[in-house]
Amino acid sequence: MNVVLLGAPGSGKGTQAALVCKNLHLAHISTGDLLRQAVKQGTELGLQAKEYMNKGAFVPMELVLKLLEERLKQPDCKKGFVLDGFPRNKEQLEAISKKIKTDVAVLIQIEDSALEARLTGRRVCTSCGETYHISHLVTERCPKCGGALMIRSDDNVQTIRNRLQVFHKETQPMIEEYKTMGILEVVEGDADMLTVYQGIMEAIKKHDNH
Ligand SMILES: [Zn+2]
Incomplete structure (x- = not known):
């Protein structure tokens, strides 16, 4: 079962991908994590990516694809995987379609106004790195470690609007393509x-022919 999970920044895509993988015993493949890991391990591809x-430039698609191909050879991908953060646009979708088969692409859809509210309310603990939302906080300190909380520099309204705009522009043609593919x-x-998670699980089951 090969799943692509799509969603704007703030949609909870990463959390949902992790939940789905745990339940269906699929490999959770985040290209962001793959890149960071390769850089940390100092592999040949990692050094190039670094x-x-x-x-501050984008890592070329060819390099990400190579990393992805290596990752998909790992034994934990045998039952399938959930791709989180790739492909990002139609060009990447076309490139990846030559290498692997996708069974279903699930889009987590949320209005931009709701995403803005989620992202501007986000607070990060300066000592343990835990992320919270102001709607769940009763004090101005980290409930876990007591550390000071701050707003991430890229969580201001203008940056968020720009990120969402880029996301829509990039993903719309790709989403149309997935629709044409019927998946x-x-x-x-x-x-x-939990409700979102159940929705995703139902969506995946519709395309499970195994
Ligand atoms: Zn903390």
Whole structure:
């Protein structure tokens, strides 16, 4: 079962991917994590990626694809995987379609206004790194360690609007393509975590022919 999980920043995509993988025993593949790991381990691809990341540039798709191909050879991918953060646009979708088969693409759909509210309310603990939302906080300190909380620099309204704009522009043609392929499922994402999760599981089951 090969799943692609799509969702804007703040949609909870990473959390949902982890839940789905745990339940279905699939490998959770986040290209962001893959890149960071390769850089940390100092592999050949990692060193190449590091050069781009140090310059603040995007890592070329070919490099990400190579990392992805290596990752998919690992034994934990035998039952399938959930791709989180890749492909990001139609070009990447076309490239990856030549290498692997996707059974279903699940889009977690949320209105931008709801995403803005989620993201601007986000607070990060300066000592343990835990993320919270102001609606769940009773004090101004980290409930876990007592550390000071701060707003991430990229969580201001203008940056968030820009990120969402880029996301829509990039993903819309890709979403159309998944629709044409007959494997797109849309799940309402402006709900509690468990409801969204159940929606995703139902969407995946519709395409499970194994
Ligand atoms: Zn903390």
